[in-house]
Amino acid sequence: MAPPEEIHWVYAFVDRPRDRFAQAHTFWAAVTGTRLSAFRGEDDQFVTLLPDGADAVLKAQAVDGPGGAHLDFSVEDVVAKAREARALGAAPVYSEEGLEVLRSPGGQLFCVVALEGEKLRPEPLAAPDGTTSRLDQVCLDVPPSVWEAEKAFWAAFTGWPDRPGSLPEFHLVEPDPRLPVRILLQRLDDEAPAGAHLDFSCSDPDADRVRHEAFGAETVWRGPHWIVMRDPAGGTYCLTIRNPATGTLSAP
Numbered sequence: 409m410a411p412p413e414e415i416h417w418v419y420a421f422v423d424r425p426r427d428r429f430a431q432a433h434t435f436w437a438a439v440t441g442t443r444l445s446a447f448r449g450e451d452d453q454f455v456t457l458l459p460d461g462a463d464a465v466l467k468a469q470a471v472d473g474p475g476g477a478h479l480d481f482s483v484e485d486v487v488a489k490a491r492e493a494r495a496l497g498a499a500p501v502y503s504e505e506g507l508e509v510l511r512s513p514g515g516q517l518f519c520v521v522a523l524e525g526e527k528l529r530p531e532p533l534a535a536p537d538g539t540t541s542r543l544d545q546v547c548l549d550v551p552p553s554v555w556e557a558e559k560a561f562w563a564a565f566t567g568w569p570d571r572p573g574s575l576p577e578f579h580l581v582e583p584d585p586r587l588p589v590r591i592l593l594q595r596l597d598d599e600a601p602a603g604a605h606l607d608f609s610c611s612d613p614d615a616d617r618v619r620h621e622a623f624g625a626e627t628v629w630r631g632p633h634w635i636v637m638r639d640p641a642g643g644t645y646c647l648t649i650r651n652p653a654t655g656t657l658s659a660p
């Protein structure tokens with residue numbers, strides 16, 4: 409049996425409604441300190457957010473419906489990695505050369521894409537006040553009925569170590585530190601549809617809250633270690649009190 413196909417890079421995708429796409433990509437470029445690539449796709453529905461001196465981590469897509477977030481996994485052999493995913497219970501959704509769109513056993517959309525030489529992770533973003541932040545996590549919101557299946561799937565598909573999170577409803581799937589995005593699974597309280605959102609690690613979440621609000625975000629709610637925000641396109645995301653250099657939980 410061939411060894412599992414290694415994941416060489418990970419992208420976080422912010423998916424937002426078509427009629428609010430301009431507000432979305434403008435906001436996300438501002439809060440991540442990136443610039444926009446040329447737009448791609450038949451309707452200019454894709455854009456990459458480019459950092460200086462490193463490879464991109466974040467992309468944005470205009471979608472029908474409310475949107476959310478998803479993960480793209482870059483590999484050398486897309487067909488082989490998609491085959492692995494299907495063997496673990498993922499369902500195929502769409503395929504073209506260099507791209508496989510799949511759905512996890514619990515209903516999460518994700519993509520397997522061709523590696524394009526990505527290897528240099530951006531440094532944390534330093535704000536003028538000296539605080540730092542980094543978009544470094546995609547949180548998968550998992551209905552209770554598929555919680556165990558999703559934990560097993562993402563650990564097996566990625567081949568990354570997994571462990572319980574800081575609270576019983578969280579579970580982490582963590583890549584090698586050279587990769588830019590890790591996965592947090594969050595067990596929902598009810599059987600709502602599966603979804604996903606983006607998380608920042610922040611040296612000072614309240615300082616970032618103020619900075620994000622200046623770019624048009626709104627504060628929604630405070631948790632034990634995080635602040636839930638809403639961007640100008642209506643999508644939610646979190647500012648978490650984690651060390652942006654290491655991703656580990658900091659003392660509140």
